[in-house]
Amino acid sequence: xxxxxxxxxxDPGTNIMGYGVIHVKGNTMHFVAMGVVHLSKLKDPMxxxxxIFDETGRLIKIHNIDEVALEAPFYGKNVQSxxxxxxxxxxxxxxxxxxxxxxxxxxxxxxxxxxTGSGSASKEQVAAMLKSILKxxxxxxxxxxxxxxxxxxxxxxxNSNSSLKTDKNYSGWKSFIAQNKxxxx
Numbered sequence: 001x002x003x004x005x006x007x008x009x010x011d012p013g014t015n016i017m018g019y020g021v022i023h024v025k026g027n028t029m030h031f032v033a034m035g036v037v038h039l040s041k042l043k044d045p046m047x048x049x050x051x052i053f054d055e056t057g058r059l060i061k062i063h064n065i066d067e068v069a070l071e072a073p074f075y076g077k078n079v080q081s082x083x084x085x086x087x088x089x090x091x092x093x094x095x096x097x098x099x100x101x102x103x104x105x106x107x108x109x110x111x112x113x114x115x116t117g118s119g120s121a122s123k124e125q126v127a128a129m130l131k132s133i134l135k136x137x138x139x140x141x142x143x144x145x146x147x148x149x150x151x152x153x154x155x156x157x158x159n160s161n162s163s164l165k166t167d168k169n170y171s172g173w174k175s176f177i178a179q180n181k182x183x184x185x
Contacts, residue, residue, distance in 0.1 A: 005066040006032070008059055008096075009152025011144050012070060012088035014048050015040040017055065018142060020149025021063050022134070024156055031134040032063060034145040045084070049091045056095035068096040068103040069155030071111060071147065106154050111147075114154040126150050 004025050011018035017039060021032040037055045039048045059065065070092055073085040089105070096103045109119035116129045127146035130136065130153065140146040 006063055007152045007155055008056075008063065008065045008068045009148045009150065009155060010056065010068065010070045010089075010092050011147035011151060012052070012073075012085060012092055013039070013144060014045070014084045014088050016142060016144045017052055017088065017092075018144030018146070018148035019059060020145065020152045021059070021065070022149070022152045022156060024160070027160065029134060029153065029156055031136050031149075034140055034149045036142045036145050036148075045087075049087060052088055052091045053095045056092045057099060060096060060099050060101055065096075065101055067155065068092070068101055069151045070103060070105045071151050072105040072107050074108050104155055104159075106151060106158070110158075111150050111154040114157045115150050123147060 004023075006021065006023050009020045009022075015038075017037040018034070019037070020034040023030045023032050037051065039051055042048045042051060056068075060068070070089050073082050073089060093103045093105075106114075112121040112126060113119040115121070115126050115133070118125075121129075123143040123146070127140055127143060130146055130149055131139075133153065134149075140149070
């Protein structure tokens with residue numbers, strides 16, 4: 001595995017696509033960027049998919065991305081929503097593969113587990129933990145942006161020998177804090 005790499009995390013959506021970028025040097029992560037791509041003003045679903053493809057490619061190029069990680073669509077009751085999310089994810093994967101950048105996907109519960117220690121954590125808990133882990137000063141203007149960043153960090157944890165790798169099992173915040181005293185200040 002490369003000693004230095006840049007990871008793009010994407011939270012696909014058809015109204016807002018969240019993204020986050022981290023730079024990994026050795027076993028250390030550094031925050032690079034996070035943001036959102038607004039898609040709600042585009043009424044044609046095919047134009048939304050084109051925008052997702054174009055923006056994913058643009059992010060890969062401007063940040064010189066080595067790896068892309070995406071949140072997998074979750075299984076919900078609304079089949080139409082799931083279909084739309086699957087298309088959004090597929091287009092982002094196609095954009096990365098078109099630029100010869102490998103893509104991986106992670107289930108939402110796995111992402112939350114990797115960041116907070118709990119697969120049922122709220123978006124706000126994920127965002128707060130990311131601020132702590134990456135020493136980010138500002139709040140994300142949208143939780144979709146911190147969700148994208150969480151995907152990138154999860155990918156790093158799952159594919160490294162980092163001391164921050166979260167392959168432990170936590171039953172809740174109390175358990176997480178007890179097992180990670182060195183991460184608290």
